[in-house]
Amino acid sequence: MIPWTSERLRTPAAAALACLLWAEPAAAAEGGLVLIPDVRVMLPLMVLFVVLVPVLNRLLFRPLLQVLEQREERIEGARRRAEQLRVDADAVLRRYEQAVNEVREEAERSRRERIDATRVEQLRLRDEAREAAEQQIEAGRQQLEGERNEAQSGLRSAAEALAREAADRILGRALS
Helix, strand or coil, X not given: CCCCXXXXXXXXXXXXXXXXXXXXXXXXXXXXXXXXXXXXXHHHHHHHHHHHHXXXXXXXXXHHHHHHHHHHHHHHHHHHHHHHHHHHHHHHHHHHHHHHHHHHHHHHHHHHHHHHHHHHHHHHHHHHHHHHHHHHHHHXXXXXXXXXXXXXXXXXXXXXXXXXHHHHHHHCCCCC
């Protein structure tokens, strides 16, 4: 937007003021419309215009233009501040989103590490349990083997004793 300046408004303001001051109701004369103004009215109007333009310029137009320029500067300053705030807010939002993503990634890494550690621990415990079970099975087998051997030797001894006793009864004498 082009700022308001006194040069920018001087010519149109002067022309508008002249038109307003010159404007007089069209008077219908007996024979028709009067197009040439009366000199007795025209001269005082021109003098009044020449006197009033600098006064109005100093008292009205310059202060008004200054107010408009200041307003335009304030608006432009507010726009610049708003744009800067938007840029700052976008930067803060990007940093926030980056921090959230980093936290999510760290949480995901931590979760994966815990899962992996749990799997390793689970495998270790399973292997330990399998080894303990195999040891118990082996101990049971050995115990069973020992008991079987004891039972076999006990049965052999008993079978031999029974066989001697049966032979002794059949023969009627004791075998040596």
